[in-house]
Amino acid sequence: MSHGPGLSKPAVEVAAPGWLTASIMLATVMQVLDTTIANVALPHMAASLGASQEEITWVLTSYIVASAIATPLTGWLTDRIGRRTVFLGAIVGFTVASLLCGIATSLEEMVLFRVLQGICGAMVVPLAQTVLLDINPRERIGQAMAIYGAGIMVGPIIGPTLGGWLTESFNWRYVFLINLPLGIIALAGILVFLPQSATKERRFDVFGFAMLALAVGSLQLLLDRGQAAGWFSSLEIWLYLGLAISGMWVFVVHCWTARNPFVSLAMFRDRNFSMGLVFIFIIGMTLFSGLALLPPLLQNLLGYPVVQTGLVMAPRGVGTMISMILVGRLVARFDARLLVCIGILVTAWSLWLMSGFDVQMDSRPIILSGVVQGFGLGFVFVPLSTLTFATIAPQFRGDATSFFSLVRNVGSGVGISIVTSVLSRMMTVNHEELASRLTAAAPQVRLQMPQLLTASPTVAARVDGLVTQQAAMIAYIDNFLLMLLLTLAALPIVLLLRKPKAAGGAAHAGPAAVAD
Template sequence: MSEQHHYNVAHKGMITLSIMLATIMQALDTTIANVALPHMQGALQASQDQITWVLTSYIVAAAIATPLTGWLCGRYGRKQVFLMAVVGFTVASALCGLAESLVQIVLARLLQGIFGAALVPLSQAVLLDINPREKVGQAMALWGAGIMVGPIMGPMLGGWLTDAYDWRWVFYINLPVGLFAFYGIWRYLPDSRPASSKLDLFGFAMLSLSVGFLQMFLDRGEQLDWFSSAEICIEAVGAVVCFTYFVLHTWTAGAQSFFNRALLLDRNFVTGLVFAFIVGVILYATMALLPSLLQGLLGYPVVETGIITAPSGVGTMLAMMIVGRLIHRFDIRAIMAFGFALTAFSLWQMAQMTLDMGVSLVVWSGFIRGLGIGFVFVPLSTATFATLAPQLRNEGTPIYSLLRNLGSSVGISIVQTMLTQGSNRAHANLAEAVNLSNPNLAGLPAMLDSHSAAGLAMLNNEVTRQAAMIGYLDDFHVMMWVTLLAMPLLLLIRMPGKQPAKQDDEAELAHAVLE
């Protein structure tokens, strides 16, 4: 049986606080470094192309290391893996802050990604195990709030630390958090009994390489113009070939394979993985568009952008507090449908944005989108693991995190490509209309006179701005329709109360032992 049955829930509060500190620390680092990149670029004497490796290295390393979490827990025990992950992540954060060259910070970010990969899935697995079934919804609400802090608060905190102190403090901020998290986990999380397990090296290598190739393909595709680049073609082929080998190997290796095929026998878990991917595509991609719209197109400073987008986080936290208490009273699918509907409505609002709008539209659409995120995320996490056997959680939670992160990468890559193509298309259409025969241009100010070089440059600049805005609005429209079209898939989710008797008995036994 799984180690989670032996946890002493007398220390549940301290265990929860400690693992959530570790989760928030990791979640913040997914976005906190983004706003500091220009400052790093100058300090480390790197080009625009080179400095993006500070982000890419972290994302790729985390993606490759995430699937290994389940095996590590089986081999060394969950507590030991958790402690090592916290120590490694904290030390790597210090090395990032101390870096004096691009190579040093990229290597440190690789270490950060490798050690940080286990933190989020392990925190989810622990919360699932130390809470009885009737409290799982509230536990997932807390966990969801922790991992949503990063994308929401990261840019604002990173901007403030960089402006007020130095870009290095973006990484140094992890040191006290890591120390508190380590002490709490070491002091209150009981030791676990590792099981003897052999690593399927070939299966792990194929899965890791396929994920790594895919992340590189998605992260660098837009920058290198996709398949016109030899690098992107190699990464695409590598991802397909390695994943094919992984699937064939898993199918033929049986019980010795790296991926536990028992996970695929649980319909809720498999459906949850599909939705985790879709949620990553819809929610994270939308969140990635807004800061670039506000800063790049509308000229808002970094800190002000963080303040304007903060109501999204407020909405998420509010929804998570509410939904944690609703899960056992209402149909999970109805709650998620309400969340998707709110998200679609907020995207429709965002599609009404203009270049001269005030902040109220951004604030209210963000708040409603945040509510939608909360009403989707918590029930999804609860439903995904509601019928999964407790002994499979150590292996299930990393796969769930991996699919959510891959969805995020795919979504961001798609919307960025659509934005570039849509903006170029709109620019071409608008430029066609800017000619002397167009009567609508007769009343233009003298400064926009197309006969002068300065006027022509100003006209082109305005056309570029308008075209970029059209590109953003097209993206928001597409994401709205994707959100609406995802809703019928909710019918695939099975209500937890209808789980098979065997799993039901195992769950009851686990909770009886905990209580």
């Protein structure tokens, strides 16, 4: 097939790359949606399944932990039984698991089916990235990563909106059942258009995988359970921390010394790939932390209903889509590192805008900051993905995309845990600070609020409510400023990324290289 004048050949020739890309991205959006779409339906699930509020959170935890553990398996399975077989199996498994979740009658069934859904869904995103890298000529890698990034970044934004609408208009079960038509369409497209890849003998390193699974699973449990368990005042959290550190240490030592390790550490010698992992970890913290903070701010503090919350957050996705369209074309013409810097600065600007939120504002500051942030993150994600995989050796691509997804997800877990803890802590601190200023001796009380001196319970309760509201808003602002600092901290990493050489300029660049 022709790829246009002047374009190099892709690593894998397909008959209809457009249709295949559409099918891949449908599967990707379906999987990414499920990381957030179920959140708003949890109270309804709890009532229907007879679970407590603490127990129902395992619907989310089971999916996250299973997905984290299964993600690194993708590269090995692809080498062993072929990319097409793994992709089809993952979509079938995810779709069937979604159906089972939609008809579950108990919490135990729901958690079991969510584990299956997490295992199958974990393979969809890295496989989608691998296929897009392989079926596009290197001059179009930037555009391919723009399409991929749109699915990855827009999915979590529209998830709560869609989940809230389905739950309120129909039933919480439709949060899962909506995956059936999407999965069938994606399955048909991949079945028709994706050719089978070559397989190779690759021994399964049971011990290496077990240690990595122990480390990743323990870390995810630590992050997910930390706030509820009281963090490091709890023996449970110390146990998770010890298992995570021990598992990762043994895994690295084993991969360094074993003859056929689960993952070859040689791929981490690629500087762009290693620095890209550090970068995507920070971006994962920033992107998903903001998404985790806004719904409770809008609903609990400003009184927005669920559907309106989703509508106010939706323009963030518009900003992302606009930037994806632009950067997909710019990344082949300009230094990708410059585009990443622009994206970081725009994202930091959006967080600065968010630090100006107040309890009396309308929706305009939320929409404006959301559009700006979506635009900035799009400018970061696409050139970063291009740079990360520009020089990685083709034989490492399957494992590399798996670790890229894994590190992004771990970063999001760390970020959400940090902002949740900071929010809880600062709400208490701010409340005490504000309340300490409302004493009988304070001039502002005597002159501006003399009614407080009457000690009326009604007046005191109203004032305490206002203090709590202001303390919460200040805590959110503290978090936005913290995310701003984290975002700017990523800037120096750009200096460690190398600009890929032009076509043919690097012997090892392979099909993933991009033109300057």
